[in-house]
Amino acid sequence: MIERTRFQPPEPPAGVVGGIEALCRQVRGDVIRMTTLAGSGHPGGSMSSTEIFALLWSQAAVDPENPRMKGRDRILVSHGHTSPAVYSVLGRLGFFDAGEAVRTFRLAGSPFEGHIERTVPGVELTTGNLGQGLSGACGFAIADRLAGFSNRIFVVMGDGEQQKGQIVEARRFAKAFGLSSITVVVDMNGLQISGRTADVMPVDLEAEYSSDGWEVIRVDGHDIPALYRALRPSGNPAGPRVVLAETVMGKGVSFMENDPQFHGRALTRAEAGRALAELGIPDDLDELAEARRAGRPAGRTFHSPCSGGAVLDNVGNPRTYPPDHKGDNRSAFGLALTDLASVNSDRVPLVFDCDLAASVKTEAFAKAYPSHFIQSGIMEHHTASAAGAASLADRVVFWADFGVFAVDETFNQHRLNDINMTNLKVVATHCGLDVGPDGKTHHCIKYLALMGSLRNCSVIVPADPNQTDRAVRFAAANPGNYFIAMGRSKTPVITGPDGTPLFGEGYRFVYGAHDLLKPGKDAVLVTMGSMCHRALEAAAILERRGIALEVISACCPVSLSPALLDRIRGFPLAVSYEDHDRETGLGSRIAVALSAERGAPPLLRLGVDGYGLSGDPEALYEMQGLLPEQVADTIEKRLGRLTSS
Numbered sequence: 025m026i027e028r029t030r031f032q033p034p035e036p037p038a039g040v041v042g043g044i045e046a047l048c049r050q051v052r053g054d055v056i057r058m059t060t061l062a063g064s065g066h067p068g069g070s071m072s073s074t075e076i077f078a079l080l081w082s083q084a085a086v087d088p089e090n091p092r093m094k095g096r097d098r099i100l101v102s103h104g105h106t107s108p109a110v111y112s113v114l115g116r117l118g119f120f121d122a123g124e125a126v127r128t129f130r131l132a133g134s135p136f137e138g139h140i141e142r143t144v145p146g147v148e149l150t151t152g153n154l155g156q157g158l159s160g161a162c163g164f165a166i167a168d169r170l171a172g173f174s175n176r177i178f179v180v181m182g183d184g185e186q187q188k189g190q191i192v193e194a195r196r197f198a199k200a201f202g203l204s205s206i207t208v209v210v211d212m213n214g215l216q217i218s219g220r221t222a223d224v225m226p227v228d229l230e231a232e233y234s235s236d237g238w239e240v241i242r243v244d245g246h247d248i249p250a251l252y253r254a255l256r257p258s259g260n261p262a263g264p265r266v267v268l269a270e271t272v273m274g275k276g277v278s279f280m281e282n283d284p285q286f287h288g289r290a291l292t293r294a295e296a297g298r299a300l301a302e303l304g305i306p307d308d309l310d311e312l313a314e315a316r317r318a319g320r321p322a323g324r325t326f327h328s329p330c331s332g333g334a335v336l337d338n339v340g341n342p343r344t345y346p347p348d349h350k351g352d353n354r355s356a357f358g359l360a361l362t363d364l365a366s367v368n369s370d371r372v373p374l375v376f377d378c379d380l381a382a383s384v385k386t387e388a389f390a391k392a393y394p395s396h397f398i399q400s401g402i403m404e405h406h407t408a409s410a411a412g413a414a415s416l417a418d419r420v421v422f423w424a425d426f427g428v429f430a431v432d433e434t435f436n437q438h439r440l441n442d443i444n445m446t447n448l449k450v451v452a453t454h455c456g457l458d459v460g461p462d463g464k465t466h467h468c469i470k471y472l473a474l475m476g477s478l479r480n481c482s483v484i485v486p487a488d489p490n491q492t493d494r495a496v497r498f499a500a501a502n503p504g505n506y507f508i509a510m511g512r513s514k515t516p517v518i519t520g521p522d523g524t525p526l527f528g529e530g531y532r533f534v535y536g537a538h539d540l541l542k543p544g545k546d547a548v549l550v551t552m553g554s555m556c557h558r559a560l561e562a563a564a565i566l567e568r569r570g571i572a573l574e575v576i577s578a579c580c581p582v583s584l585s586p587a588l589l590d591r592i593r594g595f596p597l598a599v600s601y602e603d604h605d606r607e608t609g610l611g612s613r614i615a616v617a618l619s620a621e622r623g624a625p626p627l628l629r630l631g632v633d634g635y636g637l638s639g640d641p642e643a644l645y646e647m648q649g650l651l652p653e654q655v656a657d658t659i660e661k662r663l664g665r666l667t668s669s
């Protein structure tokens with residue numbers, strides 16, 4: 025057992041240094057055994073980061089018995105390929121059985137995957153695509169500070185990784201928000217896959233971190249007392265600190281040291297034998313290989329990574345916008361957000377913005393709750409990751425942005441959030457051709473294709489301000505990632521047969537349910553969002569021509585219910601109608617769902633074909649044949665052909 029000092033004594037006790045030295049030798053042996061057994065992995069960086077990991081997890085305020093302890097220090101590893109060393113350190117410090125990690129590393133069904141996974145106790149964030157760890161740390165730091173914790177957040181990164189632009193965004197953010205709880209350690213082994221980092225893409229880390237306002241310390245990353253001193257609480261609480269830890273790739277095994285091939289190559293059986301002998305570790309590789317061959321582990325995870333996703337129990341009283349209301353969905357979102365904050369004064373949501381608060385309607389929230397409004401600047405990659413991590417810290421978190429920035433710009437970050445099973449509510453305004461004159465760079469027409477492809481993300485495309493209000497409250501009251509998409513323009517209130525708002529008093533949002541906007545018998549049209557009212561106009565035109573078009577809003581387009589498919593099946597013609605890329609949106613989803621159905625009707629898909637141009641939305645819809653009159657004509661023509669054939 026190594027004494028846990030929490031970095032309080034000015035010097036590490038001798039027992040601590042000795043304990044960590046012994047641990048590091050074992051860890052290096054584990055790294056060799058794991059990667060050779062698996063036949064792949066990243067031994068070089070694992071062995072240069074070993075002292076850093078061993079010091080952090082043995083000394084920081086973390087508890088192997090209670091890895092999710094409230095107020096714990098958080099240790100993030102951004103270069104997730106160093107998983108062998110991370111798993112070995114955690115296992116040997118008692119977070120789980122190290123033997124299992126060694127035996128099953130990278131084996132199908134094992135929780136010990138090739139890059140570190142948040143399902144493993146002690147791992148704070150799944151990483152693997154480089155450059156996102158510091159952003160995650162910023163999100164945790166913001167959320168933990170609001171929660172009143174005085175914990176520390178450590179982030180270990182690679183030096184090649186420093187070439188990523190998102191890290192620069194995160195550095196600025198950490199300084200701007202005075203995140204002095206953050207200490208970064210860069211493993212400066214000087215090598216990456218293609219050779220020397222200085223040759224691949226030189227980065228002057230000392231100058232860059234200093235000019236971004238960080239405290240910079242340079243240290244020998246294998247010198248445990250020196251590293252310990254560098255990791256002690258900062259004397260400079262105004263800002264974050266980076267420790268540039270000079271290390272040696274493959275440290276501890278003579279023929280691996282400073283050789284970049286060992287960044288990502290496992291040793292052969294014979295090489296591993298020599299390496300273990302050098303380290304003074306018994307060679308049990310043959311027995312381990314036998315045990316590994318005995319069978320794949322039953323797939324298991326230690327715990328559900330999303331357990332405890334924060335929710336708001338009190339969502340206040342929904343607002344009902346009357347039939348003559350002239351407003352946009354984004355304003356309804358902004359008002360619902362301030363409502364949620366006002367009825368949850370002890371659990372105010374955290375709201376991230378990227379310089380668009382006035383347009384995405386979070387300005388009122390920003391004024392009323394400045395401490396919970398995070399102005400991230402034009403740094404969307406960082407923001408997506410930071411907001412995702414913050415949402416894992418027992419806080420309801422919203423990020424509102426234009427569709428093209430909330431989705432297209434940041435898909436990679438959403439994907440990692442999805443893998444981390446975060447609890448983030450992304451609200452994308454300005455979706456579709458509805459954005460109009462800003463032109464094709466600003467038309468987000470792939471939001472369903474992209475966000476709908478994430479496996480842990482619910483997608484809602486509300487029909488009007490009333491449904492937007494309910495959807496926002498629903499997302500805040502339910503755990504998990506939600507993506508809520510809306511256009512820019514004013515959207516009429518949808519009314520029922522009695523002329524009252526369809527999504528008003530008495531309406532309850534249920535995820536996955538579809539909404540019947542108008543019954544009909546001759547054809548069924550399925551739509552979503554800002555096209556709902558246009559679909560109703562098309563239905564009214566057809567009504568005058570004696571054709572009864574049924575109109576359904578599929579406001580949860582990734583969850584097309586069996587009830588909806590059943591309903592569609594009863595019609596001679598189905599039509600999908602969307603302000604989204606026609607090939608990858610609602611129509612495609614319906615086509616796929618219907619392909620498994622017997623007796624499915626032909627499907628006419630109406631949507632955006634190619635990129636739009638710049639202009640008034642109505643003109644852009646006209647160019648795409650998406651105006652209600654055009655839609656009515658197309659449906660009438662198709663029905664005519666059906667009956668004549």
Ligand SMILES: Cc1ncc(C[n+]2csc(CCOP(=O)(O)OP(=O)(O)O)c2C)c(N)n1
Nearest residue numbers: 069152153154182183184185215216217287
């Ligand atoms: C965004 C991203 N691009 C590329 C890779 C592939 N990759 C994995 S490790 C690595 C080199 C990392 O170098 P460094 O940070 O110095 O780590 P070390 O070689 O010291 O282990 C690359 C390019 C990745 N994982 N993520």
